Amino acid sequence: MIAIAAGPVIPSFGGSAHSCVRANHFFCWGWFKSNWSGVFQPALLQHLKLTLIAVAVGFVLAFAAALVAYRFSWFETPFSLLSAFLYTVPSLALFQLLIPITSISTLTVEIALVSYTLLILFRNTLIGLRSVPDEVLEAARGMGLSRRQTLLRVELPLATPAIVAGIRIAAVTVIGLATVAAVVGLDKGLGSPIYKAIQIGPFKTELFAGAVLAIALAVVADASLAVVQRLLTPWTRK
């Protein structure tokens, strides 16, 4: 410990760092291990939570909108246009536009992420519902099923592949976009260590770890949902 006369005590801050870190080599496993629980694990969990909320809320909204559009076809165009427009706004810009209104908070991130899921979830659900063959609908009507029964027992199950495909794309999209939040001051999720790593050099180990974790999360989500898609639709397997 270095004591300075009439000044603060300046400790040695854990001694000099491992030479790997000082030299900024590509990946310092030791640094990663010792910072896993403090930096990466919380970031990963935050990221997962952000994604789950965004996809869930987006799904509820888009699904409801798709049901409305399925029933009242005039609704499709306005909702499509709105969600397509939201989809095209660059993520950086959308976050910045929301901050004056909803401040630097998780809500801002979620609003932006949800708006990016609407287009794909809406479109896929509607396509799925509309892809039900007319003969099947005829048969259902012939069997005396009500409109609601037809929807629940025939149309939705047949629309499931398209819906799950949409959820899959939405989830992966959200995981990718959530990393951008950190760049505009929303210090949560895996974008946080990536951005902080850029701000010190860049610091390669932290940057790679954050980036690879984000990629891994997206790949795992995609693969898992692909499995779900296949399990839910045994009749589409080759």
Next chain:
Amino acid sequence: MTKRTLYSLALLLIAGLVLAACGSSKKTNSSSTAASGPGKGKPAVTLGTKNFPEEFILGQLYKQALEAKGFTVNLKNNIGSTEVIDTALTSGKIDMYPEYTGTIVQEVEKSNTLPTSAAATYAQAKAFEEKRGFTLLAQTPFYDRDALATKPAYAQQHGLSAISDLKKAGAFSFGAPPESKTRYQGLVGLQKLYGLTGITFVPLTIGLQYQALDSGKIQVADVFTTDGQLLSGKYKVLDDDKGLYGFQNAVPVVKKSLVSSEGPAFTQTMNSVSALLTLPAIQKMNAAVVLDKQDPAAVAGQFLQANHLK
């Protein structure tokens, strides 16, 4: 089942196990349970920080010192540049953040006068903030100004020891954060006060300028005088002979109503932290974070503990 289905199911299972394992461990806190002390029961404080490592350290120092006295602190880290965080402050999204006196005068107040001492800068900044409903607590002994740095070879080649000498260098690329483009204590001042007309502005995220210098992408970089990277001796810092960057002691900008509602122990705790922050102290902490890649929270914690504030 096909091999592919088995593989996919295995992936799903692994993913589930990983997540379960992660979920079962304790979450790290962002606002910890309050210790006992004069802060217990007082309203929570939302503390923001700007977008560079020294601010992360200052944020952690103040946060942990307050928490040690029982206050509840919500930290919003890495919010953005001065302009962005000032908006967060004035719109009530944060209650306080660490700023620099000269920056308040030049970039927030946009004053035309250049105070000629640290004390005068502090006084002018304080007067300005108090008109807006905020106040300044005690400033730190250390100051952290922007400065211009070059590689020693470049400085030698053009005979540079002060910013004014850059006139001799002709055209050069200047790397600085994007917001410098329209700041007086940035590109504007360099052009107006120093009369440097041959500048090609290269906007860079704060932190990338040293790599850009090293790789030759820029010849001159905007740096902070307390940057850990400057301790290596690899860069020559040019003297600010015309005083463009003014006096820049760090100072917490706090909502006036918060100061009264948190009680005298709040101000006392904040000031006792600030008093410890000498130039060597902050430089060593910056070096620990930027060069040794230590966590700002850990570095701040060790510093506070060594000085019995935690």
Next chain:
Amino acid sequence: MDAKVIPAADIFTFVGDHPSLLWHSVLQTLGLFAAAFAIAVAVALPLAIWLGHLHRGSFLAINIGNIGRALPSLAVISILLALVGIGFLNVVVALALLAIPVIVTNTYVAVDGVDRDVVEAARGIGMTPRQLLARVELPLALPLIFAGLRTAAVIVMATTPLAAVAGGSGLGQIIVNQPSYGLDGVIAASLFITALSFIAELGFAGLQRVLTPRGLRQTEKVPALGPALRT
């Protein structure tokens, strides 16, 4: 700041006040786009056409599309930043990497999926493999190939703003610089990028129509792989 609704007039004021800034930014963005897209096409198109023609490597070609979609743009840009350093090259390579998977998958599926009966018939009348590729498979595969190119173009164009974080130039430099240009500037630059994305999309749609032999022009099928990757 209480600007909850940005009046459209402010955006026009910004555009009126900064014509050369916006013009140069647009040019820089187009430069980034052109370089990245050219690289992506040069790498992905020949490879995928060849694999599709030979009906080989389907697992890789199809799954690379999924992997590519799962690459968070910021992650790729940052990794390239750490590997290559700041500047044009790192950004161009990152953008190209994001575009390649879509082109590969769509092109492969397009060429591989050409109706086998038609292929057989062509072989039956004595076409060499090269003639088969050029006169039968490619024309029939064009719609789906172009769907991939369109998607890739939008991906690249819409990701360029993010590249500003790693030293990329263009409209992104305005979007990340709200302090200097204000929210009006951010919105104006965003609208420009959005417009450029739409132009890219429509441009490729038009190109597709021009290049598709008249006899094969038909109503567009919904591309199998869904809409563009968001950035």
